[in-house]
Amino acid sequence: MAAADIHIEREPSRRPPSGIGIVHLGLGAFHRAHQAVYLQRHLDRTGADDWGISSANIRANRTLVDQLRDGDCRYHVAEFSDSEHVTLREITAIREALYAGPDGPDRERLLARMSDPAVRIVTLTVTEKGYFLSPGSGELLTDAPAIAHDIAHPESPDTAPGTLLEALARRRSAGVPPFAVLCCDNMPHNGRRTRRAVVSLARHRDGELADWIDASVAFPSSMVDRIVPAMTDADRTRLAGLGIDDPAAVVCETFSQWVVEDDFPLGRPDWEAEGVEMVADVAPFETMKLRLLNGAHSLLAYLGALAGIETVDAAVARPAFRQLLRHYWQQDAIPTLSLPAATDVAAYTDGLLARFGNDSLRHRLQQIAMDGSQKLPQRWLAGGVERSIDTADINVTALGVAGWIRYTAGTDLSGQPHPVDDPMAETFAALHRRHGDDHAALIDAFLALDAVFPAALRDDRRFARQILEALTRLESGGVESAIATLTLNASDRDA
Ligand code: NAI
Ligand code: CS2
Numbered sequence: 001m002a003a004a005d006i007h008i009e010r011e012p013s014r015r016p017p018s019g020i021g022i023v024h025l026g027l028g029a030f031h032r033a034h035q036a037v038y039l040q041r042h043l044d045r046t047g048a049d050d051w052g053i054s055s056a057n058i059r060a061n062r063t064l065v066d067q068l069r070d071g072d073c074r075y076h077v078a079e080f081s082d083s084e085h086v087t088l089r090e091i092t093a094i095r096e097a098l099y100a101g102p103d104g105p106d107r108e109r110l111l112a113r114m115s116d117p118a119v120r121i122v123t124l125t126v127t128e129k130g131y132f133l134s135p136g137s138g139e140l141l142t143d144a145p146a147i148a149h150d151i152a153h154p155e156s157p158d159t160a161p162g163t164l165l166e167a168l169a170r171r172r173s174a175g176v177p178p179f180a181v182l183c184c185d186n187m188p189h190n191g192r193r194t195r196r197a198v199v200s201l202a203r204h205r206d207g208e209l210a211d212w213i214d215a216s217v218a219f220p221s222s223m224v225d226r227i228v229p230a231m232t233d234a235d236r237t238r239l240a241g242l243g244i245d246d247p248a249a250v251v252c253e254t255f256s257q258w259v260v261e262d263d264f265p266l267g268r269p270d271w272e273a274e275g276v277e278m279v280a281d282v283a284p285f286e287t288m289k290l291r292l293l294n295g296a297h298s299l300l301a302y303l304g305a306l307a308g309i310e311t312v313d314a315a316v317a318r319p320a321f322r323q324l325l326r327h328y329w330q331q332d333a334i335p336t337l338s339l340p341a342a343t344d345v346a347a348y349t350d351g352l353l354a355r356f357g358n359d360s361l362r363h364r365l366q367q368i369a370m371d372g373s374q375k376l377p378q379r380w381l382a383g384g385v386e387r388s389i390d391t392a393d394i395n396v397t398a399l400g401v402a403g404w405i406r407y408t409a410g411t412d413l414s415g416q417p418h419p420v421d422d423p424m425a426e427t428f429a430a431l432h433r434r435h436g437d438d439h440a441a442l443i444d445a446f447l448a449l450d451a452v453f454p455a456a457l458r459d460d461r462r463f464a465r466q467i468l469e470a471l472t473r474l475e476s477g478g479v480e481s482a483i484a485t486l487t488l489n490a491s492d493r494d495a
Helices: 029-033 035-046 062-070 107-115 145-152 160-174 190-203 207-216 233-241 283-306 312-316 319-336 345-356 365-369 372-389 395-407 425-435 439-447 461-477 479-487
Strands: 007-011 020-025 052-057 075-082 085-091 094-099 121-124 180-183 222-225 250-253 257-261 277-279
Touching: 020 094, 020 107, 020 160, 029 035, 029 075, 029 250, 035 052, 035 085, 052 062, 052 107, 062 094, 094 107, 107 160, 121 160, 145 160, 145 190, 160 190, 160 207, 180 190, 190 207, 222 283, 233 250, 257 283, 283 312, 283 319, 283 345, 283 365, 283 372, 283 395, 283 479, 312 319, 312 345, 312 365, 319 345, 319 372, 319 395, 319 479, 372 395, 372 461, 395 439, 395 461, 395 479, 425 439, 439 461, 461 479
Parallel strands: 007 085, 020 052, 020 121, 052 094, 075 250, 121 180, 257 277
Antiparallel strands: 075 085, 222 257
């Protein structure tokens, strides 16, 4: 599409704020296109000077930090509603970019910033695995080398829980009240989980400190939603065609949602004026989003990748995949939800299909397929347990699990290799080596992974049989034939 066909709205931006009130851990694509945009709108509307963001990476990516610094931390967000309509915003809400990784120079600067009384909120997007909690049990992974490091060297932490802990310890020693910790990662009860990670780690250091954190620090949960694909060279070329030559720019969809538990003892921006829903209990929102949006994304990711499809929009362009999602939502997922008041779930799932079909995003299935061990428990398996206890059919979930197991072998159904990017990738590779084509043994070995599968599903022989049937069909007839067999009895309407 030629640049001339593209509609551009440029949002004017005010002078950048000089004060920093928020520290963010996880300076990735999502933070730049979500939390920073809400704050930018707040700053543009109010002219407030005290809510600038200091944003840090404690893992990759250092290059992005350098690029942002080179441009005075200004960057662009390009919101595509379709391939012809884009809104370009310049963001100035991030006032400081830090690289505080183990090999980076800014760890002390980050801890000093987090100890500053002007900082009242710390937000996080460090991915599900950045909390070092077992996806199955929710326990802190004390054997993980990075956590073992933080237990041994608490004053120079390498992890997000360790960084929060050291900053809170410094504030307590200095008599500075604690900041609120706002997790923005795709996990259920993400505030509670973050609290568990920090308090569990604190128990290895000082029981009184752990008790103080548990009693005095607010960890509100939040549900976040906006599709922000990882940037590619093609995206950068596309933006260059719009006159944006910005290495830190991000592309995303127009849709955005943020639902936050209102627990900020030291105050917060009046986010609700920018459309943030401030609620007492975020659980119904996050469960709905994780199971309907993210659960559907993961189905597309594994089954689509096995079929050699590259992007979300290319997958949902195929009737079989739309039918798969309809069937999953109606049979496996929606019956498990306590929906937020006034939710029209049919409109919500129709909206998801429209968002997934946005071909200007080129959202790669490989990106979504990453870290399945950390994602599947909350996306498919928690709901699967509830349905299987009701002895209801969860054969779409079973097909998804079969697709995921097959995907972790590292090739698609035609033998094309793909990377398996997951903290448990070595375990998966060993299981595939050991069991080879013995599908029944392979499935039993995967189901025995208690870090991933809840006990009720591990012991559910009907579920194991359904996975075996699905895997056999995938191998013999391909993805669309496996979907067709599944949906023969479904009364689902097509999109
Ligand atoms: P990204 O790849 O651009 O950035 C990942 C960020 O996580 C980086 O800042 C990296 O330093 C940090 N990180 C990774 N592993 C870490 C670890 N072990 N310890 C500390 N930091 C670590 O990814 P993106 O798009 O920013 O997504 C990050 C998270 O945001 C997702 O995992 C998800 O939970 C949440 N999210 C993302 C959405 C999206 O569409 N991209 C939408 C909704 C939520
Ligand atoms: C995706 C999510 O990467 C993934 O696993 O399912 O990041 C998804 O794009 C967001 O949650 C949308 O809000």
